[in-house]
Amino acid sequence: NAGVTQTPKFQVLKTGQSMTLQCAQDMNHNSMYWYRQDPGMGLRLIYYSASEGTTDKGEVPNGYNVSRLNKREFSLRLESAAPSQTSVYFCASSDPGTGVAQPQHFGDGTRLSIL
Amino acid sequence: QKEVEQDPGPLSVPEGAIVSLNCTYSNSAFQYFMWYRQYSRKGPELLMYTYSSGNKEDGRFTAQVDKSSKYISLFIRDSQPSDSATYLCAMSAVDDYKLSFGAGTTVTVRA
Numbered sequence: 001n002a003g004v005t006q007t008p009k010f011q012v013l014k015t016g017q018s019m020t021l022q023c024a025q026d027m028n029h030n031s032m033y034w035y036r037q038d039p040g041m042g043l044r045l046i047y048y049s050a051s052e053g054t055t056d057k058g059e060v061p062n063g064y065n066v067s068r069l070n071k072r073e074f075s076l077r078l079e080s081a082a083p084s085q086t087s088v089y090f091c092a093s094s095d096p097g098t099g100v101a102q103p104q105h106f107g108d109g110t111r112l113s114i115l
Numbered sequence: 116q117k118e119v120e121q122d123p124g125p126l127s128v129p130e131g132a133i134v135s136l137n138c139t140y141s142n143s144a145f146q147y148f149m150w151y152r153q154y155s156r157k158g159p160e161l162l163m164y165t166y167s168s169g170n171k172e173d174g175r176f177t178a179q180v181d182k183s184s185k186y187i188s189l190f191i192r193d194s195q196p197s198d199s200a201t202y203l204c205a206m207s208a209v210d211d212y213k214l215s216f217g218a219g220t221t222v223t224v225r226a
Contacts, residue, residue, distance in 0.1 A: 004158070031212055033213075040123070040218055041218060042119075042121070042203065042216045042217055042218035042219055043159070043203065043216040044216075045213060048213065050212065058213070090158055090159070092158075094212060102212070103149055103161045103164055104161075104214060105161075106151075106158030106159045106160070107158050108156070108157050108158045109156075109157075109158055
């Protein structure tokens, strides 16, 4: 059982380049999330998708776009990368019950450096 | 002020010691409390999950929630070098599937 799979694991970009981070989950979860993790900042939510066909902004959405391709896949796109977007990006999924918060399951991250 | 504050550490303890980790929060609507463990270059994995106030024990790990003080704790008994990791607290309100995370505390258990 792979859980949440993120690709690529590492990437180096030049300022202004674009790229898409891929995420897929095989747990049949409805909700998916994108976070960035920076030293001393913890996990900050970029975008989330409560269910297939919906996406919403999180805490730090500027400079990013997302696509919920189907129930399994949720991609994050950087249109014009900036050095401030150097970070580790995590994708997560969960299957919220009615009125009950469910834990999120995380992938192992994409380490992105922007020069 | 952040919604969730976590003692930054880092924390270094000898093998066999009790590790105590804490978070405070400001949102009284939080009802679900979680602790995640994150090894270096890996994603966070769920360690403990509790609802409302009280204690929960799982092996060497004990999670405590004091909603009156808006304070949660994680205790690790008989710590092992394999417990060396970053520990993140997370919490959410009812009907809100989004989690609010603490910044994480890095723990090193010395053999």
